Amino acid sequence: MSARITELSRRRFLGGSLMIVAGAVTAACSTDPTGGSSSSGARTTLNVWYHAYGEAGAQQAVLRYATAFTKANPDIAVKVSWVPGDYTSKLNATLLTDAAPDVFEIGDFSESLARRGQIAALDDLYGSAKADFNENAVSSVTVDGKLYGVKTIDDVMVLYYRKSRLSKAGITPPATFDALATAAKDLSTKKNKGLFVGNDGLGDSAIMAVRSNGGDLVADNGKAVFDSPQAREALTGLKRLHDDKSLLLGFTTDWWDPSAITQNVVPMQWCGLWAMPAIKTALGDDFGVMPWPAFKAGGTPVVRVGGWTTCVNAKGKKVDAAKKFVQWLWIQQSDLQKDWSQSYGLHIPPRKSVAAAADKLSQGTAKETVELAAAYGKNNPGTWSTAVSTVFTTAATKIVGGQGDPARLLEGAAKQAQSDIDKQRS
Incomplete structure (x- = not known):
């Protein structure tokens, strides 16, 4: 699931740390792992951080993976830290201290971590497997x-729609933004709205709108470019959804949870592939998926690709052992990568061979979502920090x-964003 979602209420899990020692799981103090490792004979203990995934079984899975690693490498113990709440803020603060983890995952990749020497280059881990990672998985971690880093899951965000509701209204899945806006309005009733993109009425829609009109957020040279004519046109057009009052606002859960569409509150909702098992359980086959449509004829449909990436702390004292763990789990163990992607929610494995072997992604709407990601998937830029995102979203x-x-709003936001981007790249 994408990085920002970890800050939401869905992540209200109990936190804690567990030590994996010589293949056994034992409780351990998060600030004193050495007692457990010395009893096992391990010479090194790695502190590995995960955010508190909301999917049932995820925590137990990473503990199993760590156990298997230590069984294969008994000289390396692993302490798994399961971090609840605002994971990103906690990680950034801890990276400035001696308690920084040796291995950690991040959501949308942060280019600044590489430029300031916080994370290690991992080219030597990939070998021939590099060609097996999809293009987004490689480009998103390249500086x-x-x-x-090594991408561990791709989280894809698309528009879900109720087939029966659209069919009854004589509406085909919209191929342009104008058609989407018209459908959202026509599907709205006195009691319900036609579309849910987030409780704030925006969600990812502003980013999707800009990109679906041929615009971009940040160029490869680090220049903020979301003040372009394409962006102005798309965002001005997006205003129509609000003027038509066809957006669901202030629902009990936000867009990352599928309850709005599964409870028949809306016939169309922006959400992630991770929610597809729950949607299928609730609706059977009465749903479809589509990309955010092209802003106009000649534009490009877009789906958002987020996910999680594992990195190695370059400033830690156990870089070699940390690299060994990352290579073992996320490069060599294709069976565990498959398990991680489709047993706890539904995600796309960044490895092409693993994705091809993932049976739950091989048919129906799941397969269609994988194909949409391959055709239209876009990552947020590596410089799309909280500060940059905030000024864009405010505008x-x-x-x-x-x-x-x-024009003035986007120009001012781009200037503010450029200041932060320049700091990241300096």
């Missing part, structure tokens, strides 16, 4: 030609709310 919110001149 100045080097690979600084987009004002534009769709009719609270200012779009």
Whole structure:
């Protein structure tokens, strides 16, 4: 699941740490792992951080993986730290201290971690397997030609729709934004709205709108480019959803949870592949998926690709052991990678061979989502930090709310964003 979702209430799990020692799981103090490792004879103990996944069984799975690693490498003990709440803030703060983890996962990849020497280049781990990773998985972790992480899951976000509701209204899945806006309006009733993109009425829609009109967020040279004519046109057009009052706002859960569509509150919802098992359980085959449509004829449909990437702390004292763990789990163990992707929610394995062997992704709407990701998938830029995202979202919110001149709002936001991007790249 994408990085920002970890800050939401869905992640209210109990946190804690467990030590994997010589193949056994024992409780351990998160600040004193050495007692457990010395009793096992392990010379090294790795501290490995995961955010608190909400999917049932995920925590037990990473413990099993660590157990298997230590069984194969008895000189290396593994302490798994399961971190609840605002994972990103906790990680960034801990990376500045001596308690920083040796191995950790991050959501949307942060280019600044590589540029300031916080994470190690991992090119030597890939070998011939590099060609087996999909293009987004490689490009998203590449900084100045080097690979600084290993993508572990791709989380794909698409528009879900109720087939029966659209069919009854004589509506085909929209291929342009104008058709989407028309459908959302026509499907709205006195009691229900036609579309849910997030409780704030925006969610990912501003990013999708810009990209579906041929615009971009940040160029490869690090220049903020979301103040383009394409972006202004798309965001101004996005205002129509708000003017038509066809968006569901302030629901009991946000867009990452499928309850709005499964409970028949809306016939169309932006959500992730991870929710597909729950949607299928609730609706059977009465749902389909589609990309965010092209803004206009000649534009490009878009799906959002997020996910999680494992990195090695370059400033730690156990870099070699940490690399060994990452290589063993995320390069060599294709069976565990398959298990991780489809047994706890539903995600796309970044490895092409593993994705091809994932039976739960081989048919129906799951297969269609995989194909949409391959055709239209876009990652957020590596410089799309919280600060950059916030200034863009603030401007987009004002534009769709009719609270200012779009050109001036985006120009001002781009200047603020550029300042942060320059700091990241310096």
